[in-house]
Amino acid sequence: MLRSGRNLQLLSKNVVRENLRLLSSTPQPSPKDATKKVAKERTLDKKPVKSSSFVMNLFIGSSNTAQVFPFPDGLNTEHKETLGVLVDPVQKFFEEVNDAALNDSQSAVPEATTQGLRELGAFGLQAPVEYNGVGLNNTQYARLVETVGGFDLGVGIFLGAHQSIGFKGITLFGTEEQKKKYLPKVATGEQFAAFCLTEPSSGSDANSIRTRAVLSPDGKHYILNGSKIWISNGGFAEVMTVFAQTPITDPATGETKDKVTAFIVERKFGGVTSGPPEKKMGIKCSNTAEVYYDNVPVPIENVLGGVGQGFKVAMNILNNGRFGMAAALSGTMKASTKTAIQHATARVQFGRRIDSYGTIQEKLARMAMLHYVTESMAYMISSNMDKGSTDFQLEAAISKVFASEAAWNVTDEAIQILGGNGFMSANGLEKVLRDLRIFRIFEGTNDILRLFVALTGLQYAGGHLKQLQKAVKSGNVGVILGEAAKRAKRTVGLRQSNSLSEVHPKLALQAQLTSKAVEGFGITVESLLIKHGKNILDEQFLLNRVAAAAIDIYANVVVLSRATRALNMNISSANHEEMLARVWCNEALDRIQLNLTAVKSQSQLSNFSTMSQIAKEMCEHGGLIQQNPLGI
Amino acid sequence: MSLRILVGCKRVIDYAVKIRVKPDKSGVITEGVKHSMNPFDEIAIEEAVRMKEKKIAKEIVAFSCGPTQCQETLRTALAMGADRGIHVEVSGPEYETLQPLHISKMLAKLAKDEQIDLIIVGKQAIDDDCNQTAQMTAALLDWPQATSASKIEAKDGSLQVVREIDGGLETIKVKLPSVVSADLRLNEPRYATLPNIMKAKKKPIKKLAPKDLGVDVSPRIQVVTVEEPPVRQAGAKVENVDAVIEKLKALGHA
Numbered sequence: 001m002l003r004s005g006r007n008l009q010l011l012s013k014n015v016v017r018e019n020l021r022l023l024s025s026t027p028q029p030s031p032k033d034a035t036k037k038v039a040k041e042r043t044l045d046k047k048p049v050k051s052s053s054f055v056m057n058l059f060i061g062s063s064n065t066a067q068v069f070p071f072p073d074g075l076n077t078e079h080k081e082t083l084g085v086l087v088d089p090v091q092k093f094f095e096e097v098n099d100a101a102l103n104d105s106q107s108a109v110p111e112a113t114t115q116g117l118r119e120l121g122a123f124g125l126q127a128p129v130e131y132n133g134v135g136l137n138n139t140q141y142a143r144l145v146e147t148v149g150g151f152d153l154g155v156g157i158f159l160g161a162h163q164s165i166g167f168k169g170i171t172l173f174g175t176e177e178q179k180k181k182y183l184p185k186v187a188t189g190e191q192f193a194a195f196c197l198t199e200p201s202s203g204s205d206a207n208s209i210r211t212r213a214v215l216s217p218d219g220k221h222y223i224l225n226g227s228k229i230w231i232s233n234g235g236f237a238e239v240m241t242v243f244a245q246t247p248i249t250d251p252a253t254g255e256t257k258d259k260v261t262a263f264i265v266e267r268k269f270g271g272v273t274s275g276p277p278e279k280k281m282g283i284k285c286s287n288t289a290e291v292y293y294d295n296v297p298v299p300i301e302n303v304l305g306g307v308g309q310g311f312k313v314a315m316n317i318l319n320n321g322r323f324g325m326a327a328a329l330s331g332t333m334k335a336s337t338k339t340a341i342q343h344a345t346a347r348v349q350f351g352r353r354i355d356s357y358g359t360i361q362e363k364l365a366r367m368a369m370l371h372y373v374t375e376s377m378a379y380m381i382s383s384n385m386d387k388g389s390t391d392f393q394l395e396a397a398i399s400k401v402f403a404s405e406a407a408w409n410v411t412d413e414a415i416q417i418l419g420g421n422g423f424m425s426a427n428g429l430e431k432v433l434r435d436l437r438i439f440r441i442f443e444g445t446n447d448i449l450r451l452f453v454a455l456t457g458l459q460y461a462g463g464h465l466k467q468l469q470k471a472v473k474s475g476n477v478g479v480i481l482g483e484a485a486k487r488a489k490r491t492v493g494l495r496q497s498n499s500l501s502e503v504h505p506k507l508a509l510q511a512q513l514t515s516k517a518v519e520g521f522g523i524t525v526e527s528l529l530i531k532h533g534k535n536i537l538d539e540q541f542l543l544n545r546v547a548a549a550a551i552d553i554y555a556n557v558v559v560l561s562r563a564t565r566a567l568n569m570n571i572s573s574a575n576h577e578e579m580l581a582r583v584w585c586n587e588a589l590d591r592i593q594l595n596l597t598a599v600k601s602q603s604q605l606s607n608f609s610t611m612s613q614i615a616k617e618m619c620e621h622g623g624l625i626q627q628n629p630l631g632i
Numbered sequence: 633m634s635l636r637i638l639v640g641c642k643r644v645i646d647y648a649v650k651i652r653v654k655p656d657k658s659g660v661i662t663e664g665v666k667h668s669m670n671p672f673d674e675i676a677i678e679e680a681v682r683m684k685e686k687k688i689a690k691e692i693v694a695f696s697c698g699p700t701q702c703q704e705t706l707r708t709a710l711a712m713g714a715d716r717g718i719h720v721e722v723s724g725p726e727y728e729t730l731q732p733l734h735i736s737k738m739l740a741k742l743a744k745d746e747q748i749d750l751i752i753v754g755k756q757a758i759d760d761d762c763n764q765t766a767q768m769t770a771a772l773l774d775w776p777q778a779t780s781a782s783k784i785e786a787k788d789g790s791l792q793v794v795r796e797i798d799g800g801l802e803t804i805k806v807k808l809p810s811v812v813s814a815d816l817r818l819n820e821p822r823y824a825t826l827p828n829i830m831k832a833k834k835k836p837i838k839k840l841a842p843k844d845l846g847v848d849v850s851p852r853i854q855v856v857t858v859e860e861p862p863v864r865q866a867g868a869k870v871e872n873v874d875a876v877i878e879k880l881k882a883l884g885h886a
Contacts, residue, residue, distance in 0.1 A: 082829065082833065084704050085707045086826055088668060088708075088824075089823040092823060119823075120826055121825050121827040121828075125826070129827075129830055133827075134827055134830055
């Protein structure tokens with residue numbers, strides 16, 4: 001899993017567009033709609049895909065609350081009852097058997113612990129029961145990995161690399177035969193799995209992999225050659241999901257092009273070797289190794305998800321696993337916060353317990369808010385997935401970005417509260433911080449995922465705009481009038497009524513302002529599209545501001561929904577949750593304003609181009625340009 | 633031997649939870665509080681499962697009496713290896729005043745109905761600490777009893793049971809059918825594994841009411857008040873030994 005993001009290739013615009021399309025898990029327009037149009041038109045102007053994703057619709061300035069209100073619940077009564085029984089043994093295992101500090105110091109998980117994890121069923125949490133798995137849904141899985149994340153992220157990655165990405169492709173795209181052959185052994189942990197995509201020259205840009213698989217003369221095998229790096233469980237995995245280029249001939253043009261295909265590769269096929277475990281900053285007990293393929297014969301029936309469909313397979317696997325990271329990290333944040341509170345309520349300095357000082361109070365409150373957002377995102381997304389939504393790619397990407405940064409901040413501040421004690425290894429937080437660092441890098445770097453959120457949203461908005469232009473051209477009065485009315489309201493200040501009307505009255509102000517922010521966001525996106533057109537692809541300074549605002553708006557809506565649920569149900573923490581939501585939203589609204597202003601503010605734009613210039617000069621120089629003020 | 637074993641599984645507030653008394657002092661707060669199987673009952677289940685694994689037992693019936701959530705407790709027992717469950721549903725004020733005698737009557741009746749050869753229960757529950765159920769059940773059935781067992785061996789139609797007593801061990805032999813209560817060192821209970829928990833969902837749980845077993849659970853006692861343990865009084869530092877003695881004298885200790 002130690003791979004960098006791979007969602008977008010920003011070198012060529014055509015490739016970006018292609019990738020974005022592949023990345024999209026939104027339903028394609030139904031054939032019924034399509035056939036209404038003449039074929040010629042279809043090839044020129046694609047009908048924009050309707051999406052029920054909140055974040056996607058945010059880009060056209062609209063609040064689609066289908067997936068966010070009311071706060072979704074992914075568990076029925078039976079799920080709940082089962083989960084109630086499942087949490088305990090997992091908790092006990094990590095309290096009594098697993099030793100996170102030992103795993104870290106030995107850079108390995110002892111066999112006895114691995115065996116315990118097998119017996120617990122931890123290697124096949126979501127694999128179907130008929131294939132020896134536990135058969136959990138996404139929400140149940142999220143709750144269990146939350147527990148794992150509170151104890152040992154290294155083991156979390158050992159487990160996650162195996163099932164969340166290692167063999168997830170077989171569950172998602174495997175044929176009956178493939179499932180029957182591989183799942184029973186991997187689900188029990190008898191065999192381990194790995195996800196093999198990253199290569200020395202291919203990190204974020206996944207389409208540029210060089211590993212190749214060519215059909216053997218008899219047509220029964222693909223012969224696989226190449227090498228992969230930073231593969232979690234790569235040192236011992238028996239079953240690997242491997243991505244490789246395969247030559248594909250376009251039947252229409254007769255042209256042959258390389259396209260990525262996914263394969264299920266067994267170590268015992270022959271020609272598979274792996275390097276020694278890499279030495280790393282954190283998640284040390286998780287094995288990370290290079291894997292080499294030297295003329296590996298892969299039977300053609302081991303193609304996963306269709307020839308040439310590899311990129312889509314990879315993105316779907318990652319997309320389906322991201323909520324798990326948010327869930328695990330919310331467990332981590334819970335644990336770090338608890339350690340910080342224990343210290344803050346016991347430590348006396350200047351004659352007072354330090355939790356009585358504003359400095360510490362602000363830190364603790366921020367930790368709670370970051371946790372609240374992360375946890376709410378994780379369960380909102382898992383529940384939507386359990387309800388059958390396939391339209392969650394932007395939300396999933398946001399949850400990964402948010403969770404990995406929030407967990408880093410929370411644990412960093414926990415260490416700060418503990419002072420010198422936090423820096424000492426004995427306390428455990430130091431190890432957690434090292435473990436956390438990778439979460440901002442792997443499974444799509446946060447930087448790439450931000451661009452992914454911004455560009456996917458912009459593309460959606462662009463499609464919407466194009467349709468509007470067409471309506472104008474063809475004189476579709478209904479569409480034009482609707483849009484004209486919307487715009488007229490904006491300009492005369494008669495805002496649309498609060499589009500987040502389901503929020504509890506106690507948070508009405510935050511709902512109102514967030515609803516306005518959605519509109520403001522839509523206006524900003526539209527003006528960016530009009531001003532830059534397709535060239536917006538290269539405006540990363542701007543794209544990052546757009547992404548930051550999108551993340552903040554989504555976070556607001558998520559906590560407003562969660563706190564509304566608490567208030568409506570009148571649960572014991574309702575008032576506390578209301579406070580968390582209120583302060584979070586108030587602060588986020590300020591940031592949203594700043595970010596949306598930045599993309600059109602002359603001074604900011606000039607700053608961006610100056611920064612671009614500064615970086616260019618540094619790189620030409622090969623280091624910092626300014627001399628030491630002493631001149632020596 | 634192929635015994636049919638009945639095991640009592642009480643749902644109690646989890647041992648790790650800090651118990652809080654309700655503001656009106658009518659009892660302790662149970663709402664939103666984590667519950668789990670009484671640890672001594674987990675040991676009882678484990679012992680039964682081990683007997684089944686050794687082919688001494690052929691069937692294990694787990695029993696729990698209390699509110700709907702007892703089903704979760706029974707699911708844990710089933711996941712650990714019990715074959716089926718019996719839930720006697722009692723809730724509200726009746727459950728709060730339920731006494732070991734009521735449970736003993738239910739166990740005794742079930743023992744007859746289900747042709748049970750051996751009843752194993754925890755020696756006490758960690759909530760009320762009564763330590764009465766095994767004894768009363770044995771009395772009601774007129775079966776021999778072996779309480780606080782730390783080792784059980786089955787030998788042709790009887791059990792040899794080691795009991796921890798003050799200053800040593802006592803080994804006794806009881807004829808079957810009999811009632812045994814499990815002590816802390818009898819065994820270390822296994823974890824219910826996740827796949828077994830999922831499989832346990834398919835095992836049957838029979839739901840009964842106390843009256844189905846002919847037991848009248850209408851309250852015989854009334855809870856007058858439940859109090860928090862007294863808070864420890866703050867201590868004071870003294871300068872030297874003489875001062876200690878003086879303090880003690882003043883408090884009437886010397």
